[in-house]
Amino acid sequence: MQRHSILRFRSASAAALVAGLLLATGSALARDSRPCAAEYWVALRGDDAAAGDRAHPFRSLLRARDAVRADPRRQRCAIAVNLGGGEYRLDAPLALDFRDSGAPGRAVTWRAAAGARPLLSGSIPVTGWKLHDPVHGIYRAAVDPGLAALPALRQLYVDGTRAVRARSAFDPSEFERTDFGYRFLAPGQPLPTWGNSGTVEAVTVPQWKMMRCPVAARIGPDVVMRERCWQNANVFTATTGPSLWNFRQLAWLENAPEFLDEPGEWYHDAAAGWLYYLPRPGEDLATARVELPVHETLLVGNGSLWQPVTDLRFEGITFAYATWLGPSTEEGYAADQSGFHLTGKGHLPNTIGHDPHDTRTPGNVQFRYAQRIEFRGNAFMHLGGAALDFDTGSQFNVIADNEFEDLSSAAIQLGGITEADHHPAHPQQVTRDNLITNNRVRFTGREYWDTAAIYVGFTTRTTVSHNDISDVPWSGIAIGWGWGLLDQGAFPGVPGATQGMWGQWDTPSTSRGNRIVHNRIERFLQEVWDGGAIYSQAAQGSSFADGELIAWNVAIGKRKAAGGNAFYTDGGSRYVTLLGNVSLDNPQGVTDFGPCGLPAALPWCAFGVSSPVPGDPDRCSSLPACWVVIPYGGDSGGCVPHGDLLFVGNYWASSEFSTVCTLSRTGSLIYAGNHVALSAADVPAWILRQAGRQPGGRARHRD
Secondary structure: OHHHHHHHHHHHHHHHHHHHHHHHHHHHHHHHHOOOEEEEEEOOOOOOOOOOOOOOOEOOHHHHHHHHHHOOOEOOEEEEEEEOOEEEEOOOOEEEOHHHOOEOOEOEEEEEOOOOOEEEEOEEEOOOOEEEEOOOOEEEEEOOHHHHHOOOOOOOEEOOEEOEEOEOOOOOOOEEEOOOEEEEOOOOOOOOOOOOHHHOEEEEOOOOOOEEEEEEEEEOOEEEEOHHHHHHOOOEOOOOOOOOOOOOOOOEEEOOHHHOOOOOEEEEEOOOOEEEEOOOOOOOOOOOOEEEEOOOOOEEEEOOOOOOEEEEEEEOOEEEEEOOOHHHOOOOEEEEEOOEEEOOOOOOOEOOOOOOOOEOOOEEEEEEOEEEEEEEOOEEEEEOOEEEEEOOOOEOOEEEOOEEEEEOOOOEEEOOOOHHHHOOOOHHHOOEOOEEEOOEEEOOOOOOOOOOOEEEOOOEOOEEEOOEEEOOOOOOEEEOOOOOOOOOOOOOOOOOOOOOEOEOOOOOOOOEOOEEEOOEEEOOOOOOOOOOOEEEOOEOOOOOOOOEEEEOOEEEOOOOOEOOOOEEEOOOOEEEEEEOOEEEOOOOEEOOOOOOOOOOOOOEEOOEEEOEEOOEEEEEOOOHHHEEEOEEOOOEEOOOOOEEEEEEOOEEOOOOEEOOOOOOOOOOEEEEOOEEOOOHHHOOHHHHHHOOOOHHHOOOOOO
């Protein structure tokens, strides 16, 4: 009896103990499950030795980063870094990696404090301007002589307006192309004098490309180019005659004091430490804000294959006044397409105009192996590289409701073109499930005309939706790479290509399930030709089921003379559905291989093939009567698509596939139920209303 009582007592005690433990654990779990948050503050008046709270803010972003990195609440709680207003001039980028990551639902947010407008800048201010040349109205200001250690600087901004690096007249007629550069040919005229020939840069604009190569030296009448850039810019050979895509006809020369002759032009004499500027009418350099970008990167998030950077948000921040100095080095800018260019040695000659080993234009804000990163409500302005760049291994990221304006290259780059991108060895390398939506993008490619406003490489399930894009030199949105040569079976989707020339691929690439919907693209092909409002290439899936959807986009007002297609399915394009798109005021343009009658002109020159001068088949006649106009472009078209393209329910002037290439394909081109539309009145109002950025950042989808 006593024994049983003791057992019952012990059992009851154990039950009470267990119940108590469960209650305590439950209470602890309840406390732990409640949302927690932490905040840090940064202000220009702050102190990095302070506590970093609202009353005692830090001074620098790097100090705030280190505080967040060391905070034991990171990844357990949401953390916000609040930036006060004003300009944060960075000597080094805000560099983030896996140690700075948040966690799903508990992001680390870098944001503008309420009512503040923080600006991250990579420039130095220039003050103390004095009139230097009263005859020509040229001013100068002293700048840090230490800048001479950098490659030639490339941008200057006066009161938020991009200045022009001093340049010559367009299409100079006195230069003949040589194997090493150019030779001055102007009998009876004195040789041009350049105060510093080693800083001069030559520019050419062949078809969809734009190249920039630095000059090495002037030796008498000869202009000798920097060897690395010159070699890479001339690997594009031709089976007969000169190549269409090499560095041939000079478009202009720039960056010599002798070229400083137009208002809004500038020149930096790095060796002497002087900056020269010829003001525009109404500019007062005594009060003007003058910014000289000297740093290339403002923000970088570098993850790795096994340690990605994750769960970061950026809100309400302006990224501005950063540069890219690569084209000022011996590499120059030997363009392939859409900002990808040739660097280094060993590039083999080819007849297709493209190289299998290209380098991307770096981003002034850049991420790699990045997951669940969000950019919302930011501004990217006055930048010298690609503004925002997500490279290999970018997954589940969001770029929404931002402003992009006045950019030297692309606004957004997503995904890469290397083997790790198109046939990755690890799932973590795939760029997938990213969203680019409701952004306003204007005036891109100011320095590199070959770039698209938004470029998407090898990606899976990317959505590009409801963006407003305008005033771009080439294409508004470009997606894909390889012209079929990197697809399963290695389809040769460009004239002169052969199957397997870039390797043999037995499986599909990662390009699948991408959607480009409800975008509005206006005033595209403003500088070059052979592009489109939306340009797609290569296989975009393994069937229509996982292929690419281009739907309900509106393309308006390309440059009238520019040859190109509003909706362009180019080399190797396959499994693309174009549904309900609109093309208005995009008349057929023409081909343009440069001006006739110049020493370096092509036999195929302005507006088509010209009759050669008798006895000199490599030189064009300057007589307009010799021009044979070649019309080019339409609402849809492309060059050597693979096929399996579906065009249904679109609104445009013509359902005819436009091409100037031999249309070799194995798949079908299906046109069904398209509508003739000559004005906006011929288009359903809901398509026009839904295209582009939506009010309040609330993009509605009708798909």
